[in-house]
Structures are given as structure tokens and as C-alpha cells.
Amino acid sequence: MHAGLATSGGRVWATLRRQPLGMAAVLVLSLVVVCALFAPWIAPYPPDAIDLASRLQPPSAAHWAGTDEVGRDILSRLIHGARASLGVGIGIVLIGSSLGIAIGSVAGYLGGKTDAVIGRVVDILLAMPAMVIALALSAAMGPGLGNAMIALGSVSVPMYARLARGQALSLRERDFVRASRALGAGTFHQLKFNIVPNLLPPAIVFMTFHLGSAMLAASALSFIGLGAQPPLAEWGALVSAGRGFVLQHWWYAVIPGLVIVLTAAAINLVGDVARDVIDTRRQP
Amino acid sequence: MQLRQFARMARRRLAAGVIVLLGVTLVTFFIAHVAPGDPAQMMAGPRASPELVADLRARLGLDQPVWVQYGRYMQRLATGDFGQSIATGRPALDEITARIPATIELMLVAMLIATTLGIVLGVLTAAYRDTWVDTLARGTSIIAISTPTFWLGLLLLLVFYDWAGLLPGSGRLDAGLEPPPSVTGFYTIDALFAGDGLALRSAINHLVLPAATLALGSIGALVRVVRSSMLEVLSEDYIRTARAAGLPTRTVLLRHALPNALIPLITVLALELAALIFGSVIVESVFSWPGVGRFVLESILRLDFPVIMCFTVLAAVAYLLANLLADVLYVTVDPRIREIH
Numbered sequence: 001m002h003a004g005l006a007t008s009g010g011r012v013w014a015t016l017r018r019q020p021l022g023m024a025a026v027l028v029l030s031l032v033v034v035c036a037l038f039a040p041w042i043a044p045y046p047p048d049a050i051d052l053a054s055r056l057q058p059p060s061a062a063h064w065a066g067t068d069e070v071g072r073d074i075l076s077r078l079i080h081g082a083r084a085s086l087g088v089g090i091g092i093v094l095i096g097s098s099l100g101i102a103i104g105s106v107a108g109y110l111g112g113k114t115d116a117v118i119g120r121v122v123d124i125l126l127a128m129p130a131m132v133i134a135l136a137l138s139a140a141m142g143p144g145l146g147n148a149m150i151a152l153g154s155v156s157v158p159m160y161a162r163l164a165r166g167q168a169l170s171l172r173e174r175d176f177v178r179a180s181r182a183l184g185a186g187t188f189h190q191l192k193f194n195i196v197p198n199l200l201p202p203a204i205v206f207m208t209f210h211l212g213s214a215m216l217a218a219s220a221l222s223f224i225g226l227g228a229q230p231p232l233a234e235w236g237a238l239v240s241a242g243r244g245f246v247l248q249h250w251w252y253a254v255i256p257g258l259v260i261v262l263t264a265a266a267i268n269l270v271g272d273v274a275r276d277v278i279d280t281r282r283q284p
Numbered sequence: 285m286q287l288r289q290f291a292r293m294a295r296r297r298l299a300a301g302v303i304v305l306l307g308v309t310l311v312t313f314f315i316a317h318v319a320p321g322d323p324a325q326m327m328a329g330p331r332a333s334p335e336l337v338a339d340l341r342a343r344l345g346l347d348q349p350v351w352v353q354y355g356r357y358m359q360r361l362a363t364g365d366f367g368q369s370i371a372t373g374r375p376a377l378d379e380i381t382a383r384i385p386a387t388i389e390l391m392l393v394a395m396l397i398a399t400t401l402g403i404v405l406g407v408l409t410a411a412y413r414d415t416w417v418d419t420l421a422r423g424t425s426i427i428a429i430s431t432p433t434f435w436l437g438l439l440l441l442l443v444f445y446d447w448a449g450l451l452p453g454s455g456r457l458d459a460g461l462e463p464p465p466s467v468t469g470f471y472t473i474d475a476l477f478a479g480d481g482l483a484l485r486s487a488i489n490h491l492v493l494p495a496a497t498l499a500l501g502s503i504g505a506l507v508r509v510v511r512s513s514m515l516e517v518l519s520e521d522y523i524r525t526a527r528a529a530g531l532p533t534r535t536v537l538l539r540h541a542l543p544n545a546l547i548p549l550i551t552v553l554a555l556e557l558a559a560l561i562f563g564s565v566i567v568e569s570v571f572s573w574p575g576v577g578r579f580v581l582e583s584i585l586r587l588d589f590p591v592i593m594c595f596t597v598l599a600a601v602a603y604l605l606a607n608l609l610a611d612v613l614y615v616t617v618d619p620r621i622r623e624i625h
Contacts, residue, residue: 129558130558136593140318
């Protein structure tokens with residue numbers, strides 16, 4: 001196991017060296033993560049510090065990204081917003097993956113009637129327009145970033161369930177799993193030590209790409225007023241707040257949007273790197 | 285393929301579709317139950333006596349077991365009864381159907397833009413595989429996937445409406461213009477029928493920005509599919525034969541490879557409908573487009589649940605039908621699939 005980790009670390013490095021864009025993406029994403037973790041220490045101003053004397057200032061040395069309609073520093077709100085935006089994205093991925101992988105791996109490993117029922121239900125759920133369902137669900141639960149996260153997380157459960165089920169179906173026929181079963185390993189032991197750890201690599205690749213789209217989806221819900229509520233600084237909500245001023249004070253809506261694009265693009269590129277590293281079949 | 289085989293395949297798909305449809309109603313029924321507020325209390329008003337509310341609950345069937353309520357819900361759906369819009373008092377279904385042509389017109393133009401660009405970029409990236417063209421197109425498609433629709437809409441509005449003054453930023457027609465007499469509900473086509481050049485130009489101008497915004501989300505996915513499908517087809521024997529016979533590259537690519545490479549596009553376009561429906565909610569609100577999406581967003585903000593649920597069911601049904609149609613079309617155009625069935 002340790003040897004495996006060491007070689008995969010080496011593979012990450014080798015892949016990154018061949019892909020300068022991937023390297024840049026890792027740097028951008030690290031910056032966002034650092035901002036999210038240490039926001040109060042990095043941000044030049046408190047995110048809610050109102051300063052009516054300097055309302056709607058364009059970008060300047062004092063306010064790199066300008067100020068909003070009550071004089072709050074937009075850069076500071078963006079730095080704090082990394083917590084909400086990245087956090088909600090991670091929350092969505094964790095809700096979807098934990099439930100989906102649990103359901104899918106049990107179905108795939110057990111097979112038989114359990115699998116037939118779960119598989120059919122998953123197929124039905126996958127045939128529905130997920131974002132539309134998430135929209136209705138989050139409207140029904142009421143505005144709020146937590147509710148948006150639950151709505152977007154739950155509609156992603158079937159995707160993970162399908163992925164995990166497929167992997168579990170093939171893993172349970174592998175020799176090491178059969179051997180373990182012959183030695184008397186119970187279902188829980190099998191799932192915990194043999195099935196789930198081995199289906200994680202492809203799941204992690206999927207989770208990376210999902211993080212990007214989940215973050216975008218959550219920011220879209222915030223933009224239309226269902227996600228983050230004022231005064232919480234979240235990137236989609238910042239664009240939404242700047243929307244009313246976009247024609248006179250373009251930076252207010254444009255800069256937060258740019259941050260979303262950069263972060264989402266970085267996540268997608270990191271996903272490409274993760275796929276190259278993990279999917280050894282594609283290696284020359 | 286024999287007609288009988290085809291009919292059997294179509295029947296099986298249809299049966300699967302009915303099951304999914306039942307699933308959709310279960311999910312929407314569940315969501316309607318999650319919704320906050322007691323419908324009886326809402327209908328009776330805040331100052332109604334508890335007896336009146338209890339009476340209303342009984343009349344609405346809210347005191348019945350859940351499965352009885354679901355049965356009634358299904359009965360109402362079957363007759364197209366989604367309840368009244370709380371805001372306007374008119375049937376939710378009527379409110380939505382009245383706005384469908386505006387939304388479909390927008391979606392069709394967006395799909396046209398996305399498909400055209402997706403095919404052109406996809407073919408280019410496959411033809412110039414691993415060159416700078418490929419890298420550039422791949423970068424573009426990553427940015428396209430990573431750009432939030434709502435932000436792109438604002439950006440286009442800023443650049444083309446405010447700074448350049450080239451295109452209008454809201455609505456379907458210039459102020460002062462009368463909509464052409466309604467035949468299809470699509471302003472472009474109705475203006476064409478009416479021979480109204482002014483309205484036609486105005487309608488097209490108003491479509492450009494929202495349709496381009498809506499198209500963006502799908503372009504990335506389409507480029508990827510066309511590229512990988514082209515690469516697969518280009519490695520086939522018959523393409524090598526065509527090349528060996530000395531046919532010009534352009535002919536090989538466009539006449540021999542492209543038609544086969546486009547088949548997977550059918551499925552992807554049907555799947556992209558989900559993104560377009562959700563995207564329309566956002567794009568229509570950014571560009572004040574008087575369609576279903578904007579109305580639904582307004583309904584969401586004022587908690588008008590009959591409208592929200594009606595929209596959700598209709599969207600799911602449209603998505604389902606599009607995917608069914610795609611399945612059938614796929615089999616019709618690709619003889620290889622028929623062997624399997």
C-alpha cells in the first residue's frame with residue numbers, strides 16, 4: 001500500500017511536469033483553498049465592514065476589486081466567499097458520493113433482487129432532468145445555501161450509485177474478493193476493505209469533475225436567490241448583487257464571475273490530471 | 285430492419301418511459317410535500333377559524349393517508365389539473381403553455397448555435413489532432429464548461445448592448461413594434477408569414493444575445509462528443525480505403541466521416557435538453573425574455589408552488605420524450621444498432 005502511494009505521488013508529479021496547464025490549475029486551486037482556510041488573515045478588510053464614504057469605488061490600490069453599494073471591499077468578500085463557494089461544492093460532492101457509493105456498492109456486491117430493485121430505481125432517477133428537480137427541491141425547502149446544497153447533493157446520488165454499482169459488480173468476481181469470501185469474510189467486511197477502497201480511484205476522478213459543476217450549480221442557485229442569502233459572501237450571490245449595477249459599475253459583477261470561471265476551470269483541469277494519473281490504462 | 289422488430293423495440297422503450305413517468309410523479313409529489321406551509325391554511329387565509337381550516341383540509345383530502353393523496357394527485361395530473369397559480373389565479377398549466385412558444389424559439393436558436401459550433405470545432409479538433417488547433421479548442425471548451433451562464437449573460441449585455449450598442453438587451457421586440465399576428469408563436473416565423481421585415485429584424489436581433497448565452501453551456505459537451513466520435517470513425521477501414529483511393533481530405537472528412545460521426549450527437553442533444561431547460565430559467569431572467577423560465581423564476585421567488593410543480597412535471601416529460609425520440613431515431617439511422625435488438 002505504501003509503495004503504491006509513493007508511485008502514485010511520483011505519477012502525479014510526472015503528469016504535472018508534462019502538463020504546464022495542469023500545474024497552473026493546481027496552483028490556482030491551492031490559492032483558492034488557502035483563501036478559504038485563512039480568509040480572516042488574508043483579506044485586507046472584514047467582509048462586512050460598511051464604509052458609506054467609499055461606495056461603488058472602481059478597482060484601486062486601496063480596493064483591488066473595488067467596493068460595493070455600501071462600501072464593502074469586494075476582494076475581501078471574494079476571499080471570504082471562497083469558504084462558502086468551495087465549501088458548498090465540497091458539501092454537494094460529499095452528500096452525493098457518500099450516499100451514492102454506499103447504495104451502489106451494496107447493490108453491486110449483493111447482486112440478485114437487491115441489485116435489481118436498486119438498479120431499476122437508479123435508472124429511473126437518472127432519466128430525470130436533475131437540475132430541474134434540484135431547482136424545485138430547493139424552492140420547496142426554502143432559500144438558503146444549506147438547502148441548495150442538500151438539493152444539489154441529493155440529485156447527484158444516482159450518478160454515484162451507478163458508478164459504484166458497476167465497479168462493485170466487476171470487483172466481486174475478482175479473485176481476491178472471492179478468496180476473502182471463501183475465508184469467511186462477511187458482507188460488511190468485504191464492502192469496507194475490498195469493494196469500496198478499490199472503487200474509490202475512479203470515483204475520485206468523477207468527484208473532481210463533479211466539484212466543478214456542483215460549484216457552478218450552487219452559484220447559479222445563489223444568483224437566482226435560492227442559495228446564499230445576504231449578507232453572506234458567496235461568489236454567485238456577489239454576481240447577483242452586482243447585477244443591478246453592471247452597466248455603471250461593471251467590476252462589481254464582472255470580477256466575482258471571473259473568479260468563478262478561473263476556479264471552475266482549475267478544478268476541471270485538475271480533474272483531467274487526476275484522470276491521467278489514476279487511469280493507468282491510458283498510460284503509454 | 286423489419287417493421288415488427290422496430291415496433292417491439294419502440295414498445296419496450298415506451299413501457300420504460302411510462303415507468304420513468306411514474307417515477308417523476310412520485311418525486312414531484314414528494315417535493316410538493318416537502319414544500320413549507322399548509323395549503324389549507326394558505327387558501328383559507330391567516331385569519332380563518334381552525335374549524336374552517338380543518339374543513340378545507342378534509343375537502344382537499346389532506347387528512348387522507350399519503351397513498352390516497354398520491355392517487356388523487358395522479359388523477360389531477362391525468363386531467364392536466366395542476367391547480368391555480370397563487371399569484372394570478374389562473375390555471376398553472378395555462379400560465380405556462382401561454383409562454384412556451386417564446387421559450388422554445390429561444391431554445392431552438394440556442395441549439396442551432398451550439399450544434400453548429402459544436403460540429404465545426406469538433407471536426408477541426410479531430411482533423412488537426414494534437415496540434416495547436418486542438419489545444420486551443422480544448423481550452424475553449426474547458427472555459428465554456430467553467431463559465432456560469434448568468435455571468436456570461438451579464439458580460440454579453442455589458443459588451444454588446446451597453447458598450448458597443450450593437451444589440452438590444454431585453455425583451456423579444458423593440459419597444460413600439462407590434463408582435464406579428466400569432467401563427468406559431470415564434471416571432472421570427474410569424475413575422476416572416478406576415479411579411480413584416482421590420483419585426484423580423486427586430487426579433488432576430490433580440491434573439492442573438494440570450495440564445496448565444498444559452499448555447500454556451502452545451503458547446504463544450506458537443507465538441508467533446510463530435511471530436512471523439514470523429515476520431516473513432518477516422519480510424520475505420522473504409523476511411524483508410526477512401527484516403528488510399530486518393531480522395532481529397534476535405535471529401536473524406538465531410539462526405540465520408542462526418543455523417544457517421546454525427547450519430548452520437550442525437551443522444552447528446554436529447555440529454556442537453558435538461559441543461560437548456562434549467563439554463564432558460566437563468567437566461568430569460570437576465571435578458572427579461574417573456575418565456576416560461578422567467579415566469580417560473582418569478583413564481584419561485586413568490587412561492588407559487590402550483591406553477592413550480594407544473595413546470596417540473598412538464599420539463600421532466602419533455603426531457604423524457606426527447607430521450608425516447610432520440611433512442612428511436614438512433615436505431616433508425618444506425619443499422620449496426622438494429623442487429624443488437
